[in-house]
Every structure is written in structure tokens, then in C-alpha cells.
Amino acid sequence: QQQVKQSPQSLIVQKGGISIINCAYENTAFDYFPWYQQFPGKGPALLIAIRPDVSEKKEGRFTISFNKSAKQFSLHIMDSQPGDSATYFCAASRGGATNKLIFGTGTLLAVQP
Amino acid sequence: DTEVTQTPKHLVMGMTNKKSLKCEQHMGHRAMYWYKQKAKKPPELMFVYSYEKLSINESVPSRFSPECPNSSLLNLHLHALQPEDSALYLCASSQVQLAGINEQFFGPGTRLTVL
Numbered sequence: 001q002q003q004v005k006q007s008p009q010s011l012i013v014q015k016g017g018i019s020i021i022n023c024a025y026e027n028t029a030f031d032y033f034p035w036y037q038q039f040p041g042k043g044p045a046l047l048i049a050i051r052p053d054v055s056e057k058k059e060g061r062f063t064i065s066f067n068k069s070a071k072q073f074s075l076h077i078m079d080s081q082p083g084d085s086a087t088y089f090c091a092a093s094r095g096g097a098t099n100k101l102i103f104g105t106g107t108l109l110a111v112q113p
Numbered sequence: 114d115t116e117v118t119q120t121p122k123h124l125v126m127g128m129t130n131k132k133s134l135k136c137e138q139h140m141g142h143r144a145m146y147w148y149k150q151k152a153k154k155p156p157e158l159m160f161v162y163s164y165e166k167l168s169i170n171e172s173v174p175s176r177f178s179p180e181c182p183n184s185s186l187l188n189l190h191l192h193a194l195q196p197e198d199s200a201l202y203l204c205a206s207s208q209v210q211l212a213g214i215n216e217q218f219f220g221p222g223t224r225l226t227v228l
Contacts, residue, residue, distance in 0.1 A: 031213045043117075043203050043219035044156065051213060089155050093215040100169065101217060103155035 002027060004092050006104030013111050019077040021107045023090035026071065030092040034101070035064065035075050038087045048075070080111045117220035119204050125226045128194060134223045136187040136204030145187040146217065147179055148203040156203055162187060163209055194227045
């Protein structure tokens, strides 16, 4: 119930294409869903996040789609660029004072020029 | 200042050494975290401090000892580590969870190698 399942494990996309990464969760108490981007040797950087009261959030080329009934959310990267090549982690947390993030297993994205 | 800084960037230590990792933030965040990350794996939570008090210890071995001297600083004291403890150690900070938002900001990490 505490897991967040992420797919695919790795993804190769051509420059200018759309990258799509999917996550699924079981715990309906989760109410905050961020995506992190991590380059090799660096710490994860918060990319975009969504609450379950909205179905979509867009920031620049990055969009989160959220399906509450299916307990799934996804990251779409439009017009993917070689600089987007990184590992992406979805995560989830639930309300309360624990501040605990549950991370997905990660997706290694390679955008080919 | 929206940055979490960590020192040192790299650390090599023997199994009998004692060393410390340091983390600092000046964003006024009152929650701070230590994570451990192995290659090709997600960050794994070790400790959470909330208002300078330890609120979560994820059953971490006692050879790892956290300390939060004030609201801006977080240390991780290391003693008698094992080679399997070699990893990237990440510090993060956030507001204490407010209205369901858990926006954690990560530092660049300390790459630890235990010989």
C-alpha cells in the first residue's frame, strides 16, 4: 500500500518527441504527487507537482496528468530535448506531519539528437 | 536563497574512521531530511527532523547518528561504517507539511566511499 510503481524503467525518445512516464499508487490517502529530475552525480530537483483535486498541471514543456479513479499519474515531456536526458522519479506523500515521500523506482530517459 | 548545500562533495573513509556530513539551508524550512541513494535506485529515507527534533528514524543502524544543532544545519555523524554503506547521501529540506504540500528541496549530495 505504501508503494508507488513507475514505468518504464528506461525510455529512449527522439529529439522533439513526447516522453511519457507513468506511475501508479494504491494508498488513497496520498494527496501530493511530485516529479523529480536527477542528473548523474546531482541531487534530485523538484520538477512539477500536483494535488488530487486537479486532473492536469502544466509548467512549460512538462505536464502532469492525474487520474484519481485509476490511481495513476503521468509525466509528459513535450518537445523532448537532449538536455532532458536524466532519471525521473515520481513520488507521493499523504497528509499529516510525517513529511514522508514515497518514491517510484525511477525512469532513465535518453533523448537522442 | 533557495539552495541546500552539502559538504564535503566526496568522502573516502576507512571502516574505523569517524567522519561527519554537513548540510545547510537558509530557506527558513523547519523540516530537514537525510536520504541514502544507491546507484540506479530512488532516494531512501533515513531520518526526518521537524522543528529540530528527530521525528522519523527509518530503522537506520546506529553507526549513522544524525544531529540538528539549529534550524539551518543538519549533520550526519558516521562511525564504523561498512563498505555497503558506500552511496550518495542526500540532504533535503521543506516546510513542515502544510495543507498537504510536501515540497522537498535536495542538496547535491555527498558521495561516500567506505574502504
